[in-house]
Amino acid sequence: MLRALAYFWKLNFAVLLATAVNTAVLTGALIVGDSVRGSLRDMTLDRLGNIELALVVERFFPQSLVDRLKESDGFASVHSGAAPVILLPGTAVQIETGTRASQVNVLGIDERFSAMFDGDPLVFDKPAGQIFPSAIINEMLHNQLGAEVGDTVLLSFRTRDNIPDDTLLGNKENSETFGTIRATIARIIPDAGIGRFGLAQHQAFPSNAYVELDALQREIDQEGNVNAVLVGQNQALKTTGAEQIELTTTTGDLLRGVLNLGxxxxxxxxxxxxxxxxxxxxxxxxxxxxxxxxxxxxxxxxxxxxxxxxxxxxxxxxxxxxxxxxxxxxxxxxxxxxxxxxxxxxxxxxxxxxxxxxxxxxxxxxxxxxxxxxxxxxxxxxxxxxxxxxxxxxxxxxxxxxxxxxxxxxxxxxxxxxxxxxxxxxxxxxxxxxxxxxxxxxxxxxxxxxxxxxxxxxxxxxxxxxxxxxxxxxxxxxxxxxxxxxxxxxxxxxxxxxxxxxxxxGMRFLEVRADGLRAATGSTDFSGLFIAFSFFLIASATILVGLLFSLGVETRTEEIGLLLSVGYTLKHVHRRLLVEGSIVATIGALVGLVASVGYAALMMLGLRTLWLPAVGTSMLTLHVMPISLAAGWLISMVVVLGVIWFTVQRLGKIPAALLLRGSVFRLTGSSTSRRRLRLSFAAISAAFATVMLVLAFVPGRAMDPMVFGTIGVPFLGAGLALFSEWCRGSHGHLGPSVTKAFFGMATRNSAWNPGRSILCVALVAVASFVIVTVAANYRDPTGESQTMNSGTGGFALYATSEIPLHEDLNSQDGRFDLGFSRDDENLLRGAQIFPLRAVPGDDASCLNLYQPQNPRLLGASPELVERGGFSFATFLPPSNLDSKVGNQDPDNPWALLYQDLGPNIVPVLGDANSVQWILHLGLGDELIVKNEYGQPLHLRIVGTFTESIFRSELLISEENLLAHFPSQSGYSTFLFDLAGFPLGMNGEVTGTSIPTQANAIAKALERTLGPYGFDAERTDQLLADFLVVQNTYLATFQLLGGLGLLLGTIGLAVALIRNVIERRAELATLRAFGFRRNVLTRMVLTENAFLLMLGTTIGSISALMAIAPRFAGVGFDLPWNSLGLILVAVFVVGMVSSALAVAGALHVPLLPVLKGEQ
Structure with a gap:
């Protein structure tokens, strides 16, 4: 057996390589998933240090509570320490240049916070002569501000009075609801460890500014008060699951024991x-x-x-x-x-x-x-x-x-x-x-x-x-x-x-460490994602294993026939071939395991560089888990051995006499009933696809994903059915001219083995179909519609404010109170602004790799519900609508937000992609979060938007938001409808485009409201950010699918060699009649080119028919260049590999073959 393996080493080596490719790609995909999850876990542990629990409250409470908690009986046995902290969201401005950074975490800390992290503690040195308190910033904030050590920064942040802002005695002046502190930068620390601290579950680096706790307390008149307590993990206790819940409950009981009403x-x-x-x-x-x-x-x-x-x-x-x-x-x-x-x-x-x-x-x-x-x-x-x-x-x-x-x-x-x-x-x-x-x-x-x-x-x-x-x-x-x-x-x-x-x-400990590690499992299964991306690569490698092993068996037909003739049983021969195949497959799979690490490393490099927009971080590192290696090896072995077993089993259907003559193929005809079945299938499929193609041009249907399946797949099936009939049918005369006769002979010979030819054409056709249809989902962000029923909902700007606003931006008085200049006031006069309250939470979009557990919530006002807009992918039928809703038109699914679904069940709307792929929910499903009172709140999905600007959050009615989160005063999210534009600086109508006007308004808003952390972004650019992720994933699939298609063309070359081996007698006869070797080579290459071009044509045309309705859609832009490059590369590689295969196959002497046929 070993001598047989050595004798046929070339073919066995080819099978080994194909098996290695199969194993490397499959196992590599599993390693990519492990690496993303492991990297997210590393980021979580890095940003939290030794912090296990966090108590974060909207209001301030006495700092002495921390000391009482630490000194309570039993605390030291379950925790390593506790740190009082002030955590405030805000903004930072570099005084000298005016450069501003939003979404800044302003932290008041002391040495107890530093003790939660490895390394030297943060020291706030204040040199003699320095006027302002010292601040330490991380590298992310340094890059945003361009500030250096010694520069002065102005930190602005929201401060809460004891009395809620939106009551008679609350401070409603925005100037009274936020505080500021000027500080001198004393040090810039790396974005690692303490410099990466943050409680938000996101892979992006936070922008942190650290100020000495005492100094910050004095500046905001909160001496002796904090709004957060961070509790350290006892390294001797490794709690998980129920143990973690028990530990949190224990800590909560300890807190209750030291609390007073104050x-x-x-x-x-x-x-x-x-x-x-x-x-x-x-x-x-x-x-x-x-x-x-x-x-x-x-x-x-x-x-x-x-x-x-x-x-x-x-x-x-x-x-x-x-x-x-x-x-x-x-x-x-x-x-x-x-x-x-x-x-x-x-x-x-x-x-x-x-x-x-x-x-x-x-x-x-x-x-x-x-x-x-x-x-x-x-x-x-x-x-x-x-x-x-x-x-x-x-x-x-x-x-x-x-x-x-x-x-x-x-x-x-x-x-x-x-x-x-x-x-x-x-x-x-x-x-x-x-x-x-x-x-x-x-x-x-x-x-x-x-x-x-x-x-x-x-x-x-x-x-x-x-x-x-x-x-x-x-x-x-x-x-x-x-x-x-x-x-x-x-x-x-x-x-x-x-x-x-x-x-x-709000006195509830959050399991920030455990929650972070749970969220690190990821919102996207990158193992499954890369298996899907590499599907055709894996499939092509698997088919190649089968073709190569079949080729090896067919080169040994005389040997197998002789063994059967001298008394060896078919079972014995099968066992011998299976053992040989298993040895080759095992070695190939082991080689593939080694290669899988390199493949995964290459994919991780791509995620950090080429595909960076899809992941948003360059901190993804390789993590190789033994269980993934074992799973990848086992799955690959099962698949490969299954293919080998199937190939070996086919030998039992071939008589020994034929095997002794070196033949493994018998040409069989096709019955009339089967011909009718194939032709009927082709006709019905083509007719159905044509009807669906016409219906697809109905407005709104072109974007439906079902369109691709109901048009493209029937066309694809019809094309393959017709080719199958052609292979098994009569081809008539070759033609009068030499060229026609030559081409006719080549195409006719492609039907020598119908099953093999159909398999090869189907592989290329399906791969081409999928690659083209995937490319059709590429969206050009610059071409996105701005209509009411588009992803922007007809809004031109989407804005957020770190510090909520209490003035009405729609009123002249409100804008005056906020400090807008006369020119800016005129600029805003034609805008209709929809303010929304917000409950802070996790980013629920594809831009967040972590699994969101408490998504950000927006409260839709009655005015927004009345206006409607956006395209809905799906929604539940309305029931129990509140009579306060003005627009209860069934065509306005926004009214669903006012359904009465029962106690603590709230209807919500969300983006279809985020709901399905990030939150892993469907229509009617519920996400359970906790409201402000600590009660479970069931968020039921009653409708989903199609590719909208609301991918980061879920929307509930403002009434429900205030009922369950009453402390959310002010408005922090704003939608700007510029349908009344364009207006000039003095209110006159101009010819300025809405995007230009939107840019001007965004600059005016950020200029005036900068201290509030106000950021305004054009909605088409916001959609573009989301579409970049989608387009990046599509490009990844296109690239790996293209590689699979290239590998599939090598399978065509193997099929060609098998055809040549089976037709040695025919080719020897042609040589005997005077055909030169180069003529035979061209003929065989033409056969392969015919199959290759036919598969590509059937797949591509079927895909183009499926996406035809989208050509008229806004934002549709098929990437012709990259698509054409892939298809051309497939054809070139296929022809080159075929040429090499033909050269090797026809190099053997054909005269002995001719003699053997006598």
């Missing part, structure tokens, strides 16, 4: 004989209020709920009182009885539109019971602007200035008001007309301060002044008779902390 933004204070619970947010959120009342009930305290609000005017018969506190009382506390009328009787709680006024107001406006009182007050409008509302009340009584009627603690501290001695010194976040303040008002302030001047019922207060944050401003609790007030405060706080859901305060 850490949660709540406070409990003693006031006379009652205990007050108030919030730093001024109002108690509904879940917090419920917890307070449940706790009070548990400790047997009676409760009074208090709602206090500010009225700008109370007027009776033209006599008015400015700026008064109005309160509403409700509950079961006996304290309410202390609110008495001036007659001394208990004051009845107002109902409906009734109002109680105190005796000071009654004397001032000369009011009494039964009078009508008109009240004016501010409410927050849809764009968080203050709107003045008016309500009429009926005075139901006058309360005395005693008891609750003279209690200034019914009103929590007003920001900008509580510390002032005079009303003239007020500095509130709402407008105050000090000219209205009278001497009597100042006297009231001096004596009573914020004591309420009137009382309404709780239901009315909720109707008029309720916000998504709540309306109750405090809870007053009267302890049981046997409990002292001091003891009660301690008891209440302990009991409430034990029952509170800390998630609603």
């Amino acid at each position: 850490d949660l933004g709540l406070r409990i204070e003693q006031h006379h004989s009652v205990a007050l619970v108030e919030s730093n947010e001024y109002v108690l959120r509904p879940l917090t209020l419920a917890a307070v009342e449940e706790t009070a009930k548990e400790v047997d305290a009676s409760v009074t709920r208090v709602t206090s609000y500010l009225a700008t005017t109370m007027e009776v018969d033209g006599r008015s009182v400015p700026y008064s506190t109005i309160s509403a009382l409700a509950g079961v506390s006996t304290e309410i009885a202390s609110l008495t009328l001036i007659s001394g009787e208990p004051a009845p709680i107002p109902t409906g539109n009734e109002i109680l006024i105190n005796e000071w107001v009654a004397n001032d406006v000369k009011a009494e019971a039964g009078d009508t009182l008109r009240m004016e007050y501010y409410v927050v409008g849809p764009y968080e602007e203050l709107e003045l509302e008016t309500t009429d009340f009926v005075v139901s009584g006058v309360v005395s200035m005693s008891g609750l009627g003279n209690d200034r603690r019914l009103t929590p501290d007003y920001p900008g008001i509580e510390d002032t001695e005079n009303i003239a010194d007020w500095d509130p976040p709402f407008p105050v007309d000090l000219r209205r303040i009278r001497t009597v008002d100042e006297d009231y302030w001096d004596e009573y301060a914020t004591t309420p001047k009137a009382f309404v019922n709780e239901q009315k207060a909720d109707e008029l002044w309720s916000t998504r944050y709540g309306v109750v401003t405090s809870v007053r609790m009267t302890p049981p008779d046997a409990v002292q007030i001091d003891e009660f405060e301690t008891l209440f706080e302990t009991t409430m902390l034990a029952r509170l859901n800390l998630d609603q305060f």
Whole structure:
């Protein structure tokens, strides 16, 4: 057996190489997947250092919480340490040049943060004479700013007051909602380790600016406060799965044990004989209020709920009182009885539109019971602007200035008001007309301060002044008779902390390490992707193995026939050939394993360079896993041995007599019924494809992926069926001319072995078809449509702001408040702007290699839903639509966002590609995330866009976004519709194109709103960024598919050699009749060229018919150059390999063959 392997070493070596190619490509694809996942894992561990858990809160809390947590019993046994940090998203500007960088992470850190990473700690040296605090930036930010050590940078970031911005007492001026710090660059650190720190799951380098914690706290008036805690991993504990969840729960329990109400933004204070619970947010959120009342009930305290609000005017018969506190009382506390009328009787709680006024107001406006009182007050409008509302009340009584009627603690501290001695010194976040303040008002302030001047019922207060944050401003609790007030405060706080859901305060540890490692499995399976890319390469190598092994068997037909003639059984011969094939395949597969590492390394190099736009990082490195090597080797062996087994089994169908004569082929005819079947199949397929081709020109159908299959595949099948019939049919006379006779003989001889010829033509045709149709998906970004039903939705600009805006960009007043110049104001005047609220989250687009777990959410406003737009790939039928939706046209799938799907189930829209390929979801599927309260929120996919600008996020209704994420104030995403353009600088209509106008508007926006981290991008360019990824993947498939097709042409050459071997007697006869060897060579080459060209033609024409409807589409641009180059290269390689094969096959003497036929 070994001598046989050595004797036929050339063919065995060819089989070995084909097997090695098969194994190398298949295993290499598996290694590429391992390498991408391993690289993402390395990036995760690099950016997190030793950090395991992170507590990141929207508001600030006392830094002392970190020390209490570290000192708690049991913490040291599960964690290595904890670091207080301030994490703020913002922007950076290089002062000298004005260069700006957005999406900057501003971090306030100390040595405890540095201890989470290997290497030297970050030291903030401040040389003598340096004015500003020191900052350390990473290399990414250095490259963006062009800043060097010693340069000054201005860091801008969002700061949150305790009171939400979009309430009456919240700061709505954008200048008050972000802070700045000037710093001098002390050091530039590499984008590795501590320099790459970030909690976002993305492969791109973050832009980080590190400032000393104390310095940042002073600059933003948050001394002693932070908004994040990073907890280190105990290296002795390697937790995974359930163990990690248990560890996180344990750490959460430790946190609960050291918390106090102040850490949660709540406070409990003693006031006379009652205990007050108030919030730093001024109002108690509904879940917090419920917890307070449940706790009070548990400790047997009676409760009074208090709602206090500010009225700008109370007027009776033209006599008015400015700026008064109005309160509403409700509950079961006996304290309410202390609110008495001036007659001394208990004051009845107002109902409906009734109002109680105190005796000071009654004397001032000369009011009494039964009078009508008109009240004016501010409410927050849809764009968080203050709107003045008016309500009429009926005075139901006058309360005395005693008891609750003279209690200034019914009103929590007003920001900008509580510390002032005079009303003239007020500095509130709402407008105050000090000219209205009278001497009597100042006297009231001096004596009573914020004591309420009137009382309404709780239901009315909720109707008029309720916000998504709540309306109750405090809870007053009267302890049981046997409990002292001091003891009660301690008891209440302990009991409430034990029952509170800390998630609603954002006090939830995130498993950043475990989540990051889970996300590192990737949004795209690169193993499967590269197997798909290399499919034709693998298939061609497999077919080549079969052809080469068959060729080896056919060269040994006399030997096999002799063995069978002298008594060897067919089973014995089969076993001998299988063992020989297995030895060759095993060695080839082992060689392929070695080559697979090189193939994978080459593919990884391509991902870092040639295909970089598809992955967005050059930090992908090779990771070779033994299990992938084993799997690749095993799969390749199974495939190759299966092909060898099939080839060997065919020998049993050939008589020994034929084998002894060196023949393995018997020409058989074709029955009439089979001919009719083939012709019928071809006719029906062609007719069906033609009908579908006509239907495909219906608007909107050309982009349907099903079009390719319903047109191209039937045409392809029809072409191959006709060729099959031709191979098995009669070919008539050769023709009168020599040329025609020569060509006719060559083409007729191509049908010598119909099955083999059909296989070769089908391989080339299918490969050509797929390569051309894949190339048809290439999109020219510059040709994308800007219509309402396009991927841009008719919007010209897509903008984001790191710091949310509270002003209305659609209004002249809003633009003025934001500081737009007159020229820029005129430039924006013709734009229709749609602002969207956003919940930060993972990038859900193909630009993110990590698997998104909490995608970014956008809240679609009713105006955007009403407008509609974009092309929908698919959507569910509408049901239970909210009546508030204006456009409930079934043709407007945006209305689906207002479906009522049940508690905590929210309808969402998303880009079809992102939903299917990144989130791995389908229509009707649900993605479960956590809302602001820590509750599971089911995001149900009710519709998908076709290739839209919303690939990075999911869209829900603004109403649902605010219901589940109430703290998301302001607008941070904007869509600009320039359909009203183009306008000139003075508002006149001009001939300027919309893209040109969009560029001008983008520059104006970024120039004025730069401190907010405002970035505006043209939607066609945004789509182009996404299409670059798609086009890159298509180019990769085209390249590897082309290589597979080239390898397939070598298979044609092998088939040609087999034909020559089978036809040796025929060729010897032709030589005997005087045909020269070069004539026979040309004839055989013409046969192969015919098959090669026929396969390419059938495949290419079928593909072109399939994509014909798209030629009229905008953005369609078939890459003719690269496509033509691949097809020409295939033909050239095929002909060269065929020429070499023919030269070798016809080199053997043919006369002995002719003698052997006698």
